[in-house]
Amino acid sequence: MLAASSAAAAPVTYAIDPSHTFPSFEADHLGISIWRGKFNRSRGTVQYDKSTGTGTVEIVTELASVDFGLDALATWARGKDFFDVKKHPRAVFKGRLQSPVDGVPTLLAGELTMRGVTRPLTLTIHSLKCIQHPMLKRDYCGADASGRFNRDEFGLDAGKDYGFRMNVDLRIQVEAIAQP
8 A cells, every 4th residue: 555655646647738738928129119029849758756745847848830910020030130040059948846835836947948048937837637537538738937037148139129028028828748
């Protein structure tokens, strides 16, 4: 019986569902409006121990999948003056699930790497829920988290000379399925 309870407490590996995971962002435009966008392709894994509310997360985002809803802006953002996706095709966030309340983590503390620069980033977890997937009959979890970073720390300082604020609000909604 002790062995069975130890096994139940082990972290479970979840694969991020790329068709239900879209990191999105909000950024200033000349101090007069907020531009919103998302990334259409991301992948990753979550190691989650429900018994302790802890684990690890890695999300890899394909920067070429940026979508502002304006093709010309997305094309420019992929270019060498901003993301430079030929040299730096991905952004990677790696973090640890922390500060559980009633067994559910409330923070994701880690590091964001973009354009070859790594900076600390902490995300607040607004919700996290796991259910049995109705078709796959495996544990399926979803979460919503957000945080803020300064884009010029990653060399993304376009518009700074025109008064653009450099802070970016990041929001990640993610769904992930337990691996067999």
